Amino acid sequence: MSAASGFATSFAGVTLESLLSYSSQSRVSSSSSSSSSQLRLFCKPVGNRRWICSRGVTLNPMCEVPSNGLFQDEKIDSRSTSVSILEQLKTSAADRYTKERSSIVVIGLSVHTAPVEMREKLAIPEAEWPRAIGELCGLNHIEEAAVLSTCNRMEIYAVALSQHRGIREVIDWMAKTSGIPVSELREHLFLLHDNDATQHLFEVASGLDSLVLGEGQILAQVRQVVKVGQGVVGFGRNISYLFKQAITVGRRVRTETNIASGAVSVSSAAVELALMKLPDSLSSTARMLVIGAGKMGKLVIKHLVAKGCMKMVVVNRSEEKVAAIREELKDVEIIYKPLTEMLSCTTEADVIFTSTASETPLYLKQHVEALPPGSPEIGGLRLFIDISVPRNVGSCVSDLKTARVYNVDDLKEVVAANKEDRLRKAMEAQAIIDQESIQFQAWRDSLETVPTIKKLRSYAERIRISELEKCLSKLGNDIPKKTRKSVDDLSRGIVNKLLHGPMQHLRCDNSDSRTLSEILENMHALNRMFNLDTELSILEQKIRAKVEQTQK
CATH class of the missing domain: 1.10.3730 (ProC C-terminal domain-like fold)
Known part of the structure; x- marks a missing residue:
């Protein structure tokens, strides 16, 4: 369906409730008052461009916004003439409402549309995904749902019995869950439905929508959505098949293209960024400290070793995981320290990588302010590379002259290289995604x-x-x-x-x-x-x- 035809269909499917919220925009009443604020909804970014939907007009053909004034706060004149006109449309609107087809929608935000401060508020731990699916499917117009929450994105996939009503319910749920007002939340949300939603998930699984093109960790995260969803009421046939198909697409893209060759994960990009910020004379001798020995921490250690760093200190709650890493990397000197010695270890470090699941910051301004100056070779500074969501390093630390703090958003600097090569690889992958999207759409249309x-x-x-x-x-x-x-x-x-x-x-x-x-x-x-x-x-x-x- 073209953007134009989809936009027309949205108008055809407008309900009385929708018309009431839309009336000031469509001038049903000449005296309707409207808000002076420009309310926006981010659609899926295309390359480095970020398309914006404003006031029900879609500028991005990849994202058709429901034209029922879903994201409008405009008030209307309550005079009987306006209501009378709207009431005349009630019957046809209700008829369309009962006959419209259920839609697959994705509503969310990512590193492309929202800062880390907002993403961490919306992040849902994996253990909470079944609860979130249950709450979403308890909404009146949501039949199936899935949650994809990582350090770079938080996306809700759903089968909406009524597209417009379902979207409204999901956004209200996100606002209630995160504590972020809808008016603030919608400034950073993107919305896609049906084939565009399918394409988006396939691109996500293929690594095309990642901060680092082709990174492999996201495919494992998509696979985890299916694993967690098994047996959960609400992780239904459409959503389950969609995510399983996305896994197939991700595998095909990595097998049939060279998109993964030379591609790096978030952890690898973090190491690249750290080395970019260090003087060349210090790149091989810098004192490295890694906080956290989970999946991300282990990858940081491996990428540091790949860059020639053969000695580092790892701080973790227990020694078990660090011992396993040490056993795997026998030629590397990995010194374990308990979490209670984190600050004393920081005193001796030039670069600190943080990647723990702590929901509160490990480093605050007063902690870092009390530390002695860092190495003279980097101007007495310490580099904090925080790849955790929620963040492990408080934003207040950035105010100090003795510290430089970088989070997942700053990894864009690393990704900026080799743009032309990335685009060529992405085009190869897109051809596979298009094929698989047709197959999925045929399966769903057959239903x-x-x-x-x-x-x-x-x-x-x-x-x-x-x-x-x-x-x-x-x-x-x-x-x-x-x-x-x-x-x-x-x-x-x-x-x-x-x-x-x-x-x-x-x-x-x-x-x-x-x-x-x-x-x-x-x-x-x-x-x-x-x-x-x-x-x-x-x-x-x-x-x-x-x-x-x-x-x-």
């Missing part, structure tokens, strides 16, 4: 025809049974079982032969030349011809069930 297939078969079966009973009743009660079975088989055979053609034209498995639009046209045609839309839509049934459950 849309399933209700029609079932209803058509049920309709034909009712007619078959009815006519079969009439035939058998005319033949009398003395019909041999063999004859009865033959007549029954004959009726089934006729029905199956007649249904074969229509069923073939409803299948969406990408195995023939029929386009998706042709298949959906066939579906709608069959619905009309056989009056298959007489029952409540499955989507409407799901929405009503969730609302009733919430009201209990």
